[in-house]
Amino acid sequence: MESISARNWPVGKTSSDPSSGDAGAHLSPMVDVSQWLEAMPQYSAVLSFENDQINVLNANERFAAAFSRQQELTGANPTTSSEWIERVRQFVQSNRICDSFELRRDGKLGPEYFMCTLGRLPADANHPELYLLTATDRTNERTIEKNLRRELLSDGLTALPNRTGFGEEIDDRIANTVWPDNAQFGIIAIDLSRFSRVNESLGPMAGDELLITVAKRLKSSLRQGDVLARIGGNDFAIFARLNNGLSDALHIVQRIKEALSSPIRLSDLQIRVDCAIGCALSTNLSDDPDDIVRKAQAAVKIAKRSGKVEIYRNGVLKEAQRRFSIESRLRDALAQGGLSLAYQPLIHLQTGEITGFEALARWDDEELGHVSPVEFIAVAEESGLITPLGRWAAYEAAQTLSRWDAKFGQPMPVGVNVNLSPIQMARDDVASMFEEALRYSGIAGHRLTAEVTESAIIADPDKARKLLFALKDLHMPIAMDDFGTGFSNLASLHSLPIDILKIDRSFVSSMLEDRDKAVIVRTILSLAESLNLKVTAEGIETQELAHALQQMGCWQGQGYHFAKAMTEQDAFDYWRARWNFETV
Incomplete structure (x- = not known):
């Protein structure tokens, strides 16, 4: 077969007349609406709006399976039903050409998520205005996103929140918990002493086992509503609601000491866990949680030197910040x-x-x-x-x-x-x-x-x-x-x-x-x-x-x-x- 160069490909002259598809154009009567809907990969349906009611005129099998007409329109699942129907009603009464929204509903295997789009179909004197609803199943994507987010916000070893997840947990507790008048919150920071010696002597596997055991014991000392997190290699932190101020915090510290008092068995050895504990208390619920965490970490550094439980006092954070500045500048000074x-x-x-x-x-x-x-x-x-x-x-x-x-x-x-x-x-x-x-x-x-x-x-x-x-x-x-x-x-x-x-x-x-x-x-x-x-x-x-x-x-x-x-x-x-x- 003789090949033809794209440069010499014959081109026909186009007409200046508009092609079919003007405002009065409709689908060819050779193809039924249901066939068009079945050809669409999304869950699809054509809707009408009459007498303040949403009616499903036609739908493909995927839509029928996911959005049972009888279940949705009869209100068998009123929360989900009212949500998407209300969104369609708002769209009909608006002047928008198209709209989109995400729909969440409870399925047999857990939450299901659909990305829904709405569009207006052409209408004339003989055909009232109809609406095309399509839905794309995003359950898998949302599940992956949820799992990735959980990995980003949690510690893979202990399954506790990490530093970032700890901050989000605190924000959630402050925003969505009923707090009594004059209530405050506190952060208790815990640093495991001599943890590096366990890694050096027994290996990283033993160190991991020690951290997991400590995490379980610390969790057993929590009250309802407290949050435990692993915010560093051998650093833990607790968010605690304090109805009685410092006395509540000291009560939790005592429970922590009791939980860690008995030795932990690693291989054939009995390891006694010592820790430094520092506390910082908020003055009110509007305090920045990140600031309170930093203050608790500053207090625990002092506790490592003093050997006692330390409560943050004004000026300690500034001292810690100055020590950090000195360390950074000293490193440069030694190099230069x-x-x-x-x-x-x-x-x-x-x-x-x-x-x-x-x-x-x-x-x-x-x-x-x-x-x-x-x-x-x-x-x-x-x-x-x-x-x-x-x-x-x-x-x-x-x-x-x-x-x-x-x-x-x-x-x-x-x-x-x-x-x-x-x-x-x-x-x-x-x-x-x-x-x-x-x-x-x-x-x-x-x-x-x-x-x-x-x-x-x-x-x-x-x-x-x-x-x-x-x-x-x-x-x-x-x-x-x-x-x-x-x-x-x-x-x-x-x-x-x-x-x-x-x-x-x-x-x-x-x-x-x-x-x-x-x-x-x-x-x-x-x-x-x-x-x-x-x-x-x-x-x-x-x-x-x-x-x-x-x-x-x-x-x-x-x-x-x-x-x-x-x-x-x-x-x-x-x-x-x-x-x-x-x-x-």
Whole structure:
């Protein structure tokens, strides 16, 4: 067969006369209306409106099966019947050409949904106006949508509402529940302690089993109308209606504690579940539920530190928001070199010479301004940023000594003390960190002193012992900071490679006015002498204190009486001036 190009396809000339289909046109009498309706894929029917009644003149079999004429028009299902008939009546009496609406009705297997459309058919003197009703079954689509929505709003593990679903449940309860006068609602946030240890030790399957069991127990402690949700990995929350304010919330907390009091069996182990609980109460029903949830989460963070149930108080959320801002900005500052080290001199109390400096982190942020070390170090420990912060401080302190040596022309007879956080000691390879810092800077290990706290040693004595001996292999001196505030026993102190005890400022600063503290200082000095340890006194702010400690035989001191912490250049100039003076 010879093919013909589309470009050369013969085209016939069209007529300018209108084709059939003008206003007076009707369906060909060769095709009956019922045949047209049967050919339509939708549920279809032709309706008339006479004497304020809706009549079904013709319909296909699909329509007859889904919308039984007898059932609908006789009112066997009056709710559904009246709904679609009323919509048709409104359409007839309007001037609209077409309309659509969704119809929901109860079927044998549950709710059924139909998308209905209405349109006007042509009319003339011999034919009254008729109406075409079509309906498309959307039950499957709505069921899929419902299932997807349920998945989006619920936790797949516990089947509880998730964070988003929790918010919708709260909105629904507030809007559709009859509340007595002066009623309020509360949010109780629950954080499972040490949950990560279960995952690490027993595996994620055991962790999932623990969460499911906890969810069941928490659910058993609820009252009617309360809502339980899993809003995070190991975080749960309860929405509670409070007719009696805080007393109702505390009653629920007590029920929660009782529900979690007995151990949970996982494999062959009995796991005791500890949790931190924080509560936030609304002032009235118009309060934003999301805001109350955030306040409860802020309270539970405090509960994790205090070990007690915490009730949100004004200002806590602002504190939490500031901690979040500090964490975010601190992360950027560590990446971009936004922090600096200040150096406070350590003074030999018998000779007055500078024996070294303590390195102290300082931070001035463009948005936050000056941030106190007490504030940003606490946030760093909470967020895990203490590890990069500690590494930066160790490297920077070692490099500072290297730069000072270059200015002086030879190694200076001073060292720098670097503080170690207990969290950094637990999480980081501290020995390798110091080894790298010394190697990169080219300074000897005896010039970098590691300051550790009693709490770091008590938390994990075996790990702390290995670390301290590893530091001694680098020839680094080790100082125990804040000595006297912890619970170290003499046996462990004697067995550890400690070189220096630093008496906490809380004992030193008021020892002249408080006889008991003076006795404590003398006892520490006597203990150190018997163990062949050196002692540094912190917080020396007056000449009288310095003289008294000198008379007691204290080796070294630091405090505002001698100098505040200063920049790297100022610290070098301060040492150089004192060194020149002392060697003349």
